[in-house]
Amino acid sequence: MMVVTGTASQLPAGLEISLAAYRHSVFVEALGWQLPAEGWLERDQFDRGDTVYVVAQGERGEVCGCARLLPTIKAYLLGDIFPELMNGSSLPHDRHIWELSRFSTMPVGDSLAVSREEARARFRTLFAAVVEVASAQGASRLITVTALGVERILRSIGIHAHRVGPPRILDGRPTLAMWVELDSQTRQALGLCEACDVRVKQ
Amino acid sequence: MTPSSTLGALLPKVSVSFDGYVRLTFDAFTRLTFRNKLVWEDSDLMQEFHDEFFPVRRAGYCEWATGEGNAISVGWAWFAGSDMEMFIAPGHVNSNVMFVTPKYYDLGATKTSELLRAWLSSHPWRPERILKSPEAGLPRLCTSTE
Numbered sequence: 052m053m054v055v056t057g058t059a060s061q062l063p064a065g066l067e068i069s070l071a072a073y074r075h076s077v078f079v080e081a082l083g084w085q086l087p088a089e090g091w092l093e094r095d096q097f098d099r100g101d102t103v104y105v106v107a108q109g110e111r112g113e114v115c116g117c118a119r120l121l122p123t124i125k126a127y128l129l130g131d132i133f134p135e136l137m138n139g140s141s142l143p144h145d146r147h148i149w150e151l152s153r154f155s156t157m158p159v160g161d162s163l164a165v166s167r168e169e170a171r172a173r174f175r176t177l178f179a180a181v182v183e184v185a186s187a188q189g190a191s192r193l194i195t196v197t198a199l200g201v202e203r204i205l206r207s208i209g210i211h212a213h214r215v216g217p218p219r220i221l222d223g224r225p226t227l228a229m230w231v232e233l234d235s236q237t238r239q240a241l242g243l244c245e246a247c248d249v250r251v252k253q
Numbered sequence: 254m255t256p257s258s259t260l261g262a263l264l265p266k267v268s269v270s271f272d273g274y275v276r277l278t279f280d281a282f283t284r285l286t287f288r289n290k291l292v293w294e295d296s297d298l299m300q301e302f303h304d305e306f307f308p309v310r311r312a313g314y315c316e317w318a319t320g321e322g323n324a325i326s327v328g329w330a331w332f333a334g335s336d337m338e339m340f341i342a343p344g345h346v347n348s349n350v351m352f353v354t355p356k357y358y359d360l361g362a363t364k365t366s367e368l369l370r371a372w373l374s375s376h377p378w379r380p381e382r383i384l385k386s387p388e389a390g391l392p393r394l395c396t397s398t399e
Contacts, residue, residue, distance in 0.1 A: 138349070139322035140269050167304045192272075199314055200297055203330065206345045213362065214349050215273055217289065217318035217326035225291070225316065227326075230273050 052115065052173060053108045054180040058101060066114075068092065070106050073114035076159040085222065097121055097128055097152070105184055107156065107177050116156040116177045120185055120193075123148045129196050129228055136196060136228035138216020143194055149185050151195040151231065154178075175208060179241040186233055193231040202229060209240030268323070274351035275325055276359070279368050282350065285325060287317040292380040298330055298342075310335060312342065315378060325350055327369060339379045346370045 059067045071092035078084045079093055087095050097119070107116030121127040123143045127150040130142045156173040158165060165173070185193055194215075205212040211232040218227035231237065238244050270276050294313035302309045309332040316328040326349050330342035345362075346369040352360040360368070 138324055138326070140273065167301070199328065200295070202328075202347055203298075203344060206347065211362070213274060213351075214326060214328075214347060216349055217324050218291075218316055218328070225293070225314070232272075 052176055054105060054177065055108060056103065056105045056180065056184045058103060059098070060100065062104060062106065066106060066108075067104075069114045070104060070117055071098075073117060073159060074153055074155075077117075077155045077157045078153065081157060081159070097126065097131075099125075101125070103184060103188065105177065105180050107173070107180075113160070115158060116173060117153060118151060118155075118177060118181045119153040120181070120188065120190075121150045121152065122146060122188070123150055123194065128152050129194060133196050133221070133226070133228070136215060136219060136226065138228075140215065147189055147191045149188060149190040149193055151181060151185070151193045154181070154195070154197075154201075171204075171208075174204060175241055178205075178208075178210070179243055182233055182237060182241060182243060191233055193233065195229050195231065196226060197229055199225050199227065202227065205229070205231065209236065211236040211240075270351075273349065275323070275349050276351050276353050276357070278355060279352050279372075282325075282352065283372065285319055287319055287325075287327070289316075289318040289320075289324075290380075291316040292331075295330075299332075302332060302342075307332075308335070309333060310337060315380070317378075327373075329370075329373065341370060341373060341378075346373065 055062060055066065062070070071089075071094050074093035075088055075091050079086055079088055086093055101122070103120040105118040105120065106114060109115045123130065124146050129136060129150055130144075134142055154177070156170065156177050181193075199218060202212065202214060211234055213230050215228040215230065218225040220226070235244070268275070292313065292315045294311055298314070299309060299312040302312055312330065312332040314328060314330055316326065318324045318326045327346065328348070329346045330344055331339050332342045333339045345366045348365065348369055350365060350369070351362070352365045352368055354360065
């Protein structure tokens, strides 16, 4: 798995469209989220010129994973759409805090279903890339809106993740905001303190 | 009747630290009242157990929270075996709490999870009923408030 990162203008030609198509397959078609779509492409108001993308590609160049990073000093998903998940605490507005959204390693299309072990390995690889990219942007922590299952995965891997407050039912699904600390615990859990085989292109 | 000033001294003061954790001692935590409770089944969680060759009949999550605003939140996974008895599932008990020593040193996330599991084990957390998911992947929620 190769990981490519950058803003939309920095991604290789055609990859942004492939990414939007992958996101549509995952979040709109597979997960049934009510999201704005332009035909078979998924984009929203937070896909801006300064949005940073982390894109995983398979051997044939197909998109097989993605993540989106937004600085909290500008408009972001949690702040604009789900502020109630902050459990009464102030929304973060800090150049060292970035928001992670649209994270997925779900295989789509002609991609073969993978074993749970392979799925977990892909999750770790992509999340490691997210941590590296966010850290390069100056982030010391991430905030993210996610499902309970993801909380379970993050903590089982050993990532320093902790919830902001109780989950709320959004679109019929328990959803919560979580902090992810980009500290030594998280880096060690993702193998970032050791030799890393993730090639990140910028 | 206990004077309100005495009641206030008995109830722990809850405040959120700079990093989002609610820090308090375990003793203070045990004096909290959890009013909001959710329980539901989760097909993905059950598949996780099956993939690990851990035969379960049902699995899902429970969520407890204190009142609104800076609520303390505790959540855990559960499973039911062949006889349908419910158990707290392997893995962390999740929370926005960080337990501290009386001198306010962090006990750490792992110790906090272990203490929460011990605390849960002494509470009647098993719901009287669970609503089975009407469709795969969509939880039906059982809620209760006190």
